[in-house]
Amino acid sequence: MSDVPYKNIDVIGDKSSDVVWHQASVLTEQRVSANGHKPVVLWYTGLSGSGKSTVANAVDKMLFDLGCKTYVLDGDNVRHGLNGDLSFTDVDRIENIRRIGEVAKLFVDAGLIVSTAFISPFLADRQMVRDLLPNGIFVEVFIDTPIDVCESRDPKGLYKKARSGEIKNFTGIDSAYDMPLSPEIHVKTDLASIEGCASQVVDYLVEKGIVAR
Secondary structure, three states: OOOOOOOOOOEEOOEEOOOOOOOOOOOHHHHHHHHOOOOEEEEEEOOOOOOHHHHHHHHHHHHHHOOOOEEEEEHHHHHOOOOOOOOOOHHHHHHHHHHHHHHHHHHHHOOOEEEEEOOOOOHHHHHHHHHHOOOOOEEEEEEOOOHHHHHHHOOOOHHHHHHHOOOOOOEOOOEOOOOOOOOOEEEOOOOOOHHHHHHHHHHHHHHOOOOOO
């Protein structure tokens, strides 16, 4: 057996006392200056089929065209890799959001505008991510689409499967969704075009001085 570099490890929970945060040589402020815009987390939340990913990607394209450094963390895409070991139980949903919150925090440290398109059904979990970040960095975007509209779209056929019992713990059917109490941005995809919804988000960022046209 090869030598182990750390033989006396004091573990508290799952963290070792030998794990120390490494200070980067390039500061976040320097990255922000180089990017030409402020970092922010656009946290899209809403029911399945509400239009989270569609709006998030439309906003991302608008910001990219403005020269912003951006990235979209999509719920399905992340579950193909980073969170591929998680199910859809309440416990795993919480862990899913915790991990994404930590990843979003790293993007902010890099000075980027990161969009996250997840149902993130629980109010407490969204608050947990907000608390991870500096004040004003977490921007909750509520994609407020009535469930009957979401179900009529049903792009993946998930509502049909949930109604028939093939899928359990489906948000809006047999698992709760906590509506945002005071989101920074309130978008209604059933009343406006995708371009109109995306413009609403970009207009907010311009108004707050996060990006410039």
